[in-house]
Amino acid sequence: MASSIKVEILTGLALFGLGCLAAPAMESRIMSVPPTLDPYLTKPRLTFRPDNTFKITIFSDLHFGENAWDAWGPQQDVNSTRLMNLVLASEKPDFIVLNGDQITGENTFRENSTVYIDEILAPINAANIPFCSTQGNHDNQINITHLEEIQRELSHTALSYTRIFPSGGEYAPGTYWVPVYAHQNDFQPALIIWAFDSQGGVSEGANSTALPDYVETSIANWIQQETQLMDEVWGPADQTRGALAFVHIPPHAIQAVWETLNSTINPGLDADALGQGSTQATADPSSAGKDQPFWDALNANVKNLHAVISGHDHGNEWCAREPTKNVIFCFDKHSGYGGYSSTGWGHGVRNIVFSTPDPSVGPETWIRMEYGETHARITLDKNYQ
Ligand SMILES: *[C@@H]1O[C@H](CO)[C@@H](O)[C@H](O)[C@H]1NC(C)=O
Ligand SMILES: *[C@@H]1O[C@H](CO)[C@@H](O)[C@H](O)[C@H]1NC(C)=O
Numbered sequence: 353m354a355s356s357i358k359v360e361i362l363t364g365l366a367l368f369g370l371g372c373l374a375a376p377a378m379e380s381r382i383m384s385v386p387p388t389l390d391p392y393l394t395k396p397r398l399t400f401r402p403d404n405t406f407k408i409t410i411f412s413d414l415h416f417g418e419n420a421w422d423a424w425g426p427q428q429d430v431n432s433t434r435l436m437n438l439v440l441a442s443e444k445p446d447f448i449v450l451n452g453d454q455i456t457g458e459n460t461f462r463e464n465s466t467v468y469i470d471e472i473l474a475p476i477n478a479a480n481i482p483f484c485s486t487q488g489n490h491d492n493q494i495n496i497t498h499l500e501e502i503q504r505e506l507s508h509t510a511l512s513y514t515r516i517f518p519s520g521g522e523y524a525p526g527t528y529w530v531p532v533y534a535h536q537n538d539f540q541p542a543l544i545i546w547a548f549d550s551q552g553g554v555s556e557g558a559n560s561t562a563l564p565d566y567v568e569t570s571i572a573n574w575i576q577q578e579t580q581l582m583d584e585v586w587g588p589a590d591q592t593r594g595a596l597a598f599v600h601i602p603p604h605a606i607q608a609v610w611e612t613l614n615s616t617i618n619p620g621l622d623a624d625a626l627g628q629g630s631t632q633a634t635a636d637p638s639s640a641g642k643d644q645p646f647w648d649a650l651n652a653n654v655k656n657l658h659a660v661i662s663g664h665d666h667g668n669e670w671c672a673r674e675p676t677k678n679v680i681f682c683f684d685k686h687s688g689y690g691g692y693s694s695t696g697w698g699h700g701v702r703n704i705v706f707s708t709p710d711p712s713v714g715p716e717t718w719i720r721m722e723y724g725e726t727h728a729r730i731t732l733d734k735n736y737q
């Protein structure tokens with residue numbers, strides 16, 4: 353089983369690199385070409401800094417494109433752009449994650465719905481920082497789809513590390529992983545950033561219907577296959593590779609976690625009661641529990657998973673340990689001036705900072721508000737309760 357998988361990788365790589373050579377020549381080259389799983393051979397390698405740190409800034413729930421026909425809609429986007437510029441100028445992260453609901457798709461027009469992606473890319477392009485994105489329930493609407501947003505992103509910047517899941521379709525293409533290396537020439541990465549598409553929203557067009565609001569069951573097998581390939585090619589993850597996972601809608605297991613929060617252990621805003629639609633597979637009662645295969649596979653197969661990070665519930669910023677999987681979950685910070693909000697919630701980002709590529713040392717994380725105030729700082733390691 354394991355060795356036949358390895359042969360496929362080697363063959364695939366040889367075909368990729370030596371496509372015009374005859375088959376026998378390929379055979380002889382295969383053994384001398386180191387196998388690679390890195391899907392970004394034409395892009396700069398993401399690496400830790402020379403001082404061994406790596407900083408990720410997460411913009412979540414930007415909700416661009418609301419009410420273009422009123423003054424306040426476009427003004428919200430001016431404000432969100434201001435926030436992005438302020439944060440990027442002072443945080444100078446090594447990588448950015450856009451964690452879904454980039455656009456309020458139910459307000460946008462068929463003819464220009466993805467133009468708002470260009471507005472979101474402008475501060476990122478100006479700062480010249482690589483990034484990737486997940487998509488949310490507001491990114492699948494009558495006039496917009498996850499796939500259209502990703503395609504717009506990929507065609508309007510070279511900084512995007514987002515990939516399109518081959519069989520994800522229009523509404524769930526945003527599932528992939530991104531490797532980060534300790535040093536430029538390392539054989540294997542030190543950190544894998546996983547992104548999962550939790551679907552949601554409604555299908556495109558005139559006869560729109562509600563879409564599933566969870567990571568597809570089939571992704572469980574994919575996680576198992578990808579982690580097996582990584583182990584085969586790069587060696588076991590245990591001592592060598594850490595991981596972070598991003599998914600717009602929180603896994604349904606977070607519902608029970610919310611009921612036991614303690615503001616000392618779980619600092620950060622807790623203003624959004626988790627109810628129907630707040631976590632995966634809860635919008636339609638007949639979907640109950642359908643994200644469990646994903647949740648099981650993620651936690652069983654991805655080693656050194658420092659945290660699972662979601663947006664979606666704008667009034668929440670807390671982190672907490674999910675006891676059934678013994679994994680830390682964190683909310684993002686609502687970044688956009690669009691989308692629902694309430695007095696005192698404000699806008700900001702979540703930062704995640706690694707002090708070393710060693711996967712046994714967890715990163716620090718905290719909320720940074722638009723004008724620089726920080727709070728809810730914790731370390732994502734085994735000592736976190
Ligand atoms: C999209 O089109 C609408 C309707 O014509 C317009 O009001 C809006 O400003 C346009 N948005 C962008 C980003 O161009
Ligand atoms: C934009 O930001 C300013 C300054 O924070 C605020 O006073 C205003 O209400 C915001 N406008 C919108 C539409 O979000």
Ligand SMILES: *[C@@H]1O[C@H](CO)[C@@H](O)[C@H](O)[C@H]1NC(C)=O
Nearest residue numbers: 458459460461462463494495
């Ligand atoms: C979608 O786009 C069309 C064409 O611009 C527009 O008439 C309609 O109001 C938009 N929104 C929805 C929800 O259909």
Ligand SMILES: *[C@@H]1O[C@H](CO)[C@@H](O)[C@H](O)[C@H]1NC(C)=O
Nearest residue numbers: 494555556557558559560561
């Ligand atoms: C929507 O449904 C109606 C009625 O079944 C059908 O006539 C129409 O062609 C459908 N439109 C689209 C865009 O599928």
Ligand SMILES: *[C@@H]1O[C@H](CO)[C@@H](O)[C@H](O)[C@H]1NC(C)=O
Nearest residue numbers: 612613614615616617618737
């Ligand atoms: C919250 O956690 C702190 C620190 O562990 C503990 O001292 C406190 O008793 C807890 N509060 C409640 C209400 O459980």
